[in-house]
Amino acid sequence: MRKLHVQIFLTLFLVVILFGLLVSIAWWVRDDDQRERRAFAAVQALIEEALPPQSTSNNHLHETLKRLGERAGAHITVRNDQGNLLAAHGPPLQRLADIESEKGWTFSREGAAGLVLSDGRQVIARQAEGDDDDHMHGLGFISVIVSFVIALGLGAYPMARRLTRRLQRLQMRVDELGAGELAARVDVEGRDEIAALATSFNRAADRIQHLVEAQKQTLAAASHELRSPLARIRMAFELLEQSDTPAEKRQDLRRRVERDINDLDDLIEELLLVSRLDTVSGTPANEPIDLLGLAAEEASRVDASAAGSPCEINGDKRLLRRLIRNLLENANKHGGGKAIEISVEPTPNGARLRVRDHGPGVPKDERERIFDPFFRSETRAEDNGGVGLGLYLVRQIARRHGGDVVCLESDTGARFEVTLSTIESRSRQS
Numbered sequence: 001m002r003k004l005h006v007q008i009f010l011t012l013f014l015v016v017i018l019f020g021l022l023v024s025i026a027w028w029v030r031d032d033d034q035r036e037r038r039a040f041a042a043v044q045a046l047i048e049e050a051l052p053p054q055s056t057s058n059n060h061l062h063e064t065l066k067r068l069g070e071r072a073g074a075h076i077t078v079r080n081d082q083g084n085l086l087a088a089h090g091p092p093l094q095r096l097a098d099i100e101s102e103k104g105w106t107f108s109r110e111g112a113a114g115l116v117l118s119d120g121r122q123v124i125a126r127q128a129e130g131d132d133d134d135h136m137h138g139l140g141f142i143s144v145i146v147s148f149v150i151a152l153g154l155g156a157y158p159m160a161r162r163l164t165r166r167l168q169r170l171q172m173r174v175d176e177l178g179a180g181e182l183a184a185r186v187d188v189e190g191r192d193e194i195a196a197l198a199t200s201f202n203r204a205a206d207r208i209q210h211l212v213e214a215q216k217q218t219l220a221a222a223s224h225e226l227r228s229p230l231a232r233i234r235m236a237f238e239l240l241e242q243s244d245t246p247a248e249k250r251q252d253l254r255r256r257v258e259r260d261i262n263d264l265d266d267l268i269e270e271l272l273l274v275s276r277l278d279t280v281s282g283t284p285a286n287e288p289i290d291l292l293g294l295a296a297e298e299a300s301r302v303d304a305s306a307a308g309s310p311c312e313i314n315g316d317k318r319l320l321r322r323l324i325r326n327l328l329e330n331a332n333k334h335g336g337g338k339a340i341e342i343s344v345e346p347t348p349n350g351a352r353l354r355v356r357d358h359g360p361g362v363p364k365d366e367r368e369r370i371f372d373p374f375f376r377s378e379t380r381a382e383d384n385g386g387v388g389l390g391l392y393l394v395r396q397i398a399r400r401h402g403g404d405v406v407c408l409e410s411d412t413g414a415r416f417e418v419t420l421s422t423i424e425s426r427s428r429q430s
Helices: 004-050 058-072 132-178 193-241 247-279 291-301 317-334 390-400 423-429
Strands: 074-079 085-089 112-116 122-127 287-290 305-308 312-315 341-347 350-356 404-408 415-421
Touching (some): 317 390
Parallel strands (some): 305 341
């Protein structure tokens, strides 16, 4: 398999070579054409001014051509109208076949040019070969192009290698994550697309690790919680099968089995909701909800008092109802049978909901732990039922709606405060 950095390097190197070749060819074509035209233009001007008349001797004509040729850097030949050689500087040049007086300079494929004078004589000129200055200039230009290609090639390889090395490190972390190493992360280097890809990978890895660990924790805790009602149901059925069990005892056992089955149903329902909230991001429904009206409905179920200002928020009505119900049921369980208060008030970004009871309250060191799944306070002697998922679900639902829940310090009882955001605020936060 060809390495990516080799492909990038070869592509850059071939592009540079092609660019150098095209520049060299263009320079040679343009330079040759310009040099020849400058030479012929100079020769023409010199010839028109300095060429002696036809009656001049050939020796004098030869000296003149020599002087002109040396000045113009060209070979010059003069022939009469019949094509006979009169004089030449350098090797005598052959007459051009299609030379005419009206055309001015006539050029041949061999690089020669011819001109017919007014007296019928023909002047044939060609750029002198072996111009050392032009040759050295051309070699210097080629050397610069070659040096540029080599330097760029040498610089392109480490650049391409550095680029692909970051991709290789990212690939290694992806392989580690795929092999079960949930702590695999990539160092974010730079601010380019590869850095953005590394950031996205780390974010996805964090999410995967959180989900897997949450599922493991939930599964372990659920297994423990399921054992108790199942064991009670099994024992109840064993007692029911005994023929000497009194009828009153049988009736009590049936009620206990029914209660344990209801506990199992509640546990399964809460586990399913926890799983859905952990694995699905965003709010599944965004319907307008009268939060004060919803709080009043749930408060009537536990004889709590609802107060506050009308407040409408967009969200999932079923989840928000579950949030309020769990808070009220938690206050009812631990409030010692005293009054429960729930209030709603609008905020600039959404709404704030408070629930307060007048029970023993929550110890300071447990005010954050009570939101952990399956947490049960060790400081409470009485068994109030439940599996420790109620407040955990409250926090998950609040966060799904762009907010959170905290347990505040209170002189008497427990005081919970939930913040919720509007759709616009959630969009800005995301």
